[in-house]
Structure formats: structure tokens, C-alpha cells
Amino acid sequence: MGKRWRKVLPLAAVLLAMNSSIAVASADQSELIKRGEYLAIAGDCGACHSDEGKAAFSGGHPIVSPLGTIYSTNITPSLSAGIGNYTEQQFADALRKGVRGDGSQLYPAMPYTAYATLTDEDVSALYAYFMHGVKAVDTHPQATALPFPFNLRFSMAAWNLLFLNEKPFTPDSAHSAEWNRGAYLVNGLAHCSTCHTPRNFLMAEKQDQALSGASLGTWYAPNITPDSQHGIGNWSRQMLAEYLMTGHTSNGATAGGPMLEAIDKSFSRMTPEDINAMAAYLLPDDKQHGTAPSPEGLTPVRGDDTPQALSKLSRGESIYRNNCASCHNLAGAGLNGLPALAGNPVLDKPNADNVAMAVLDGVWPEHRQGMIGFRHELNDSQIADVTNYLMSDIAHRNVQISAERVAELRQGGATSPLLLMARGGMIAGAVVVVILLMWLLWRRRHQ
Ligand code: HEC
Ligand code: HEC
Numbered sequence: 001m002g003k004r005w006r007k008v009l010p011l012a013a014v015l016l017a018m019n020s021s022i023a024v025a026s027a028d029q030s031e032l033i034k035r036g037e038y039l040a041i042a043g044d045c046g047a048c049h050s051d052e053g054k055a056a057f058s059g060g061h062p063i064v065s066p067l068g069t070i071y072s073t074n075i076t077p078s079l080s081a082g083i084g085n086y087t088e089q090q091f092a093d094a095l096r097k098g099v100r101g102d103g104s105q106l107y108p109a110m111p112y113t114a115y116a117t118l119t120d121e122d123v124s125a126l127y128a129y130f131m132h133g134v135k136a137v138d139t140h141p142q143a144t145a146l147p148f149p150f151n152l153r154f155s156m157a158a159w160n161l162l163f164l165n166e167k168p169f170t171p172d173s174a175h176s177a178e179w180n181r182g183a184y185l186v187n188g189l190a191h192c193s194t195c196h197t198p199r200n201f202l203m204a205e206k207q208d209q210a211l212s213g214a215s216l217g218t219w220y221a222p223n224i225t226p227d228s229q230h231g232i233g234n235w236s237r238q239m240l241a242e243y244l245m246t247g248h249t250s251n252g253a254t255a256g257g258p259m260l261e262a263i264d265k266s267f268s269r270m271t272p273e274d275i276n277a278m279a280a281y282l283l284p285d286d287k288q289h290g291t292a293p294s295p296e297g298l299t300p301v302r303g304d305d306t307p308q309a310l311s312k313l314s315r316g317e318s319i320y321r322n323n324c325a326s327c328h329n330l331a332g333a334g335l336n337g338l339p340a341l342a343g344n345p346v347l348d349k350p351n352a353d354n355v356a357m358a359v360l361d362g363v364w365p366e367h368r369q370g371m372i373g374f375r376h377e378l379n380d381s382q383i384a385d386v387t388n389y390l391m392s393d394i395a396h397r398n399v400q401i402s403a404e405r406v407a408e409l410r411q412g413g414a415t416s417p418l419l420l421m422a423r424g425g426m427i428a429g430a431v432v433v434v435i436l437l438m439w440l441l442w443r444r445r446h447q
């Protein structure tokens with residue numbers, strides 16, 4: 001009996017020791033997976049890789065690009081349909097270099113130009129999460145089939161040579177740790193620039209105009225530089241943080257479209273520390289209080305409802321009275337907590353696209369306190385009329401929109417000149433693209 005114990009005890013001790021080291025390893029691992037999950041939220045991987053009504057990260061989400069529709073891929077750890085076979089190095093290369101596991105190039109619809117700054121530690125955490133924290137799903141999403149010459153993935157290698165900056169993030173010691181954290185997030189994982197930075201004719205972000213405002217084809221992502229005339233220089237950090245967390249802030253700014261989606265899925269789920277860091281980076285010079293909405297722009301409420309008076313209304317004004325005033329008030333001053341349009345920053349932009357988009361598709365239409373779109377109630381010229389009424393009579397701006405532009409917005413935006421070029425004589429287009437790429441490369445070499 002005693003003899004047997006003497007044999008078993010050391011074995012039990014060894015087993016016990018092994019067990020606890022496994023427990024330590026898996027505690028570390030689950031910590032890493034949890035961090036990866038948070039980074040996946042900050043990077044909003046789900047916005048593109050998880051499609052409505054389908055399993056998380058199983059892909060198939062259509063991204064309408066001017067060159068045609070690009071479908072996101074399955075990034076669950078499925079061995080047959082996802083990235084289950086990816087090594088950590090291959091995963092890192094997909095995120096930071098735009099190179100797939102099979103060595104071919106990804107389209108920059110995957111924001112690897114922004115993720116290029118990810119640190120090795122963050123890539124490791126993301127890898128742990130996607131390998132061990134995400135459920136494998138074996139469904140193949142719809143494949144991307146762009147027209148020639150854009151179906152030639154290797155042409156993206158030339159594009160990367162020109163436009164991909166592979167430099168990892170290096171902290172700037174002249175600034176605080178908070179500022180640096182903000183810089184890392186804004187320019188990297190949170191990829192604000194993919195929407196807010198204008199692009200050149202080859203679809204690359206114009207680095208010298210970073211965050212200065214860009215059209216996404218339909219919605220316009222406004223200037224978010226600290227410029228006080230065109231950007232958000234009059235916002236306080238507090239206002240910006242509030243906007244990023246909730247989609248609203250005290251100057252009346254309301255997030256709609258893709259910004260609302262990014263807030264809903266990503267920014268509202270980030271830690272207050274990270275949100276404040278982004279605000280500190282974007283507004284290095286904090287205005288403390290920001291500017292309140294100006295009462296300027298309010299037109300007097302016209303109470304005259306006689307048929308004679310009504311017949312004198314412009315087309316835009318009568319559409320406004322019939323469709324909008326019940327929520328936004330006759331003078332656009334807001335009503336019972338519903339948003340004011342007078343003084344609303346959305347009327348202050350270089351174009352009226354976001355007003356027309358809000359009218360077409362609404363703002364958070366499925367939400368209890370949202371606004372339902374008028375896509376089916378109003379035609380293109382009615383939407384142009386009511387938008388122009390808001391711009392001229394409520395905001396006193398001379399920015400206007402045409403019915404043709406509304407028609408384009410309704411269709412999902414204008415097509416790229418690149419595509420028109422390529423379609424108008426396929427080969428000629430391809431040759432032109434290649435020549436332009438070579439010229440740009442030459443110019444860059446000689447600068
Ligand atoms: C703005 C949309 C978008 C976001 C955000 C995005 N992706 Fe992607 N991703 C894509 C698209 C589109 C593709 C496929 C591109 C192609 O076919 O060339 C892709 C491809 C990939 C691939 C290559 C998989 C394969 O073998 O096809 C990986 C890995 C990947 N993404 C991981 C991520 C991770 C991790 C995140 C978040 C940190 C992320 N993506 C965020 C759009 C996005
Ligand atoms: C997917 C595209 C997209 C991404 C990513 C994105 N934005 Fe936006 N953003 C928009 C659009 C579109 C609007 C206009 C929304 C509206 O007016 O309803 C907007 C509006 C804003 C505004 C309001 C500006 C104003 O003058 O009213 C701020 C501030 C802002 N974004 C900051 C950011 C920051 C900071 C990030 C990154 C952390 C970011 N955005 C990422 C598309 C995007």
C-alpha cells in the first residue's frame with residue numbers, strides 16, 4: 001500500500017505541476033484572445049467581413065467600388081473556406097501588406113494601407129482571436145469578379161509599390177503617450193482616413209490632404225482636420241469624443257450612413273481612454289467648450305396656412321412642410337427633442353450630398369428615434385427641391401444639388417473615370433493604366 005503511494009505521489013505531483021502550467025498558458029492565451037477581440041472591434045473587421053443575417057466573419061459582404069463589387073472573404077478559422085490554414089506570418093502579411101495566403105494580392109477594399117502600421121503584438125492578438133475565438137464557418141462567400149484589367153490581381157503589386165507605406169508605427173516622443181495612442185488608432189486600426197481622405201484617380205489616398213474630406217460615392221465624409229473654417233477646429237475634444245461614442249454632439253451634428261455604422265459597430269464599443277486619445281490626436285489644441293449652434297439661419301415661422309399663402313410656397317418649401325416639418329419644425333428648429341436643422345453642421349458642408357442621402361435613406365431608420373428615408377415617396381427632383389430649400393432658406397448657403405446628382409446618389413454613386421476608361425476599349429484602358437503607373441513610379445523615383 002505504502003509502496004504504491006510512494007510511486008504514485010511523484011507522478012501526481014508532476015501531473016499537478018503540468019496541469020497548473022497549462023492553466024497559466026491558457027489564462028495568457030485567453031487574455032490574448034480577449035485583447036484580439038477588442039482590436040477586431042476597434043478595427044471594425046465585422047463591418048466588412050460579417051454580413052447581415054450570416055455567421056460572424058463568414059464574408060460575402062458586398063463593397064461597392066467604382067470598379068465593380070468586391071466581396072469580402074471568409075476570415076473564420078475554417079480550413080476549407082476561411083483562413084484556418086493561415087500561419088501568423090501569412091495573417092500579418094494579409095493585414096499589413098495586402099498579400100493573401102496563396103501569395104496573390106488583395107484589393108485595397110481591404111484597408112491594409114491603414115493596418116500597415118499595426119504592431120506585431122496587436123497582429124498576434126488578432127491572430128489568436130481569429131484562430132481560437134471565432135467559430136469556424138465552412139461556407140464560401142460570393143467570389144469577386146472585377147472586369148478586365150482590374151481582375152489582374154498582380155497589378156495591385158505595382159499599386160502597392162506606389163501607394164503602400166509599410167513603415168510600422170513609430171511613436172513621436174515630442175508628444176504625449178495619449179496623443180501617440182490616438183495617432184496609432186486614427187491612422188491605423190480605426191482607419192478614419194479610408195473614408196475621410198480624398199483619393200486620386202488611381203483610388204489611393206492623397207497623403208497631403210489627409211482627413212480633409214472625401215466623397216464615398218454617395219455619403220460625403222467631411223473634413224475632420226483641426227481647420228476651424230472647413231474642419232472640426234471649433235469642436236472641443238469632449239464634443240468629438242461624444243460624437244464618436246454616440247453619433248450625436250452638442251452642436252447638432254448627427255452621424256448618418258457609413259459613419260453611423262462605424263460608430264454603432266466599432267467606436268461606441270471602444271474604451272473611453274481610446275476614444276479620448278483619438279480626440280486628443282485629432283484636436284491637438286483643445287477649444288474646451290466648442291461652439292454652440294448659432295441661432296443664425298432661423299427663418300421666422302410662417303403661420304399663414306390660407307390656400308392663397310400656400311400656393312405661393314416654393315416647391316421645396318411645400319415638400320418640406322408636408323414631409324419634414326412635423327419632426328424638424330417649420331423653421332427647422334427641431335421639435336420635442338427631434339434634431340434642429342437650422343445651424344446643423346450637415347448644412348455647412350461643401351456639398352449637399354449628406355442632406356440628400358439622409359432624405360433618400362433616412363438616418364438609422366430601423367431605430368426607434370431614427371428617421372425613415374423618403375426613397376419611395378419622393379422623386380429625384382422633389383428631393384433636390386427640398387434639399388435646396390434647406391440649403392438656401394434655412395442655412396443661407398449657396399450650395400445646391402441637382403436632380404441628376406440625386407439620381408446618381410439613388411443609384412449608389414457615380415462610376416469611376418478609371419472604369420469608364422477601361423471599358424471604353426478594354427485593352428487601351430489597360431495600357432493607359434499601366435503607363436500611368438509606370439509614369440507615377442518614375443516620378444516618385446526622381447523626386
Ligand atoms: C472596409 C472593409 C474591410 C475591413 C474593415 C476589413 N476587411 Fe479584411 N478584407 C476585405 C475585403 C474586401 C477582402 C477581400 C479582398 C480581395 O478579394 O482582394 C478582405 C480580405 C481579408 C483577408 C484575406 C483573406 C483571404 O484569404 O481572402 C484577411 C486575413 C482579412 N481581410 C482580415 C481582416 C481583419 C483581421 C480585419 C480587421 C482588423 C479586416 N480584415 C477588416 C475588407 C475589409
Ligand atoms: C466608413 C466610412 C467612415 C469611417 C471609417 C469614418 N468616418 Fe467619420 N464620417 C463618415 C461620413 C459619411 C460622415 C458624415 C455623416 C453625416 O453627416 O451624417 C462622417 C462624419 C464624421 C464627423 C462629423 C463631422 C462634421 O463636420 O459633421 C466626424 C467628427 C468624424 N466623422 C470623425 C471620424 C473619425 C475620428 C473616424 C475614425 C476613428 C471616422 N470618422 C471614421 C464616414 C466615415
Ligand code: HEC
Pocket residue numbers: 247248253254255256257320323324325326327328338339341346354355358359363364369370371372374386387390
Ligand atoms: C419622423 C420624424 C422625421 C421626419 C418626418 C423627418 N426627419 Fe429628418 N431626422 C429625424 C431624426 C430623428 C433625425 C436624427 C436621427 C438620429 O439622431 O440618429 C433626423 C436627421 C435629419 C438630418 C441630419 C442628417 C445627418 O446626417 O446629419 C437631415 C438633413 C434631415 N433629417 C432632413 C430631413 C428632411 C429634409 C425631411 C423631409 C423630407 C426629414 N428630415 C423628415 C426625424 C425626422
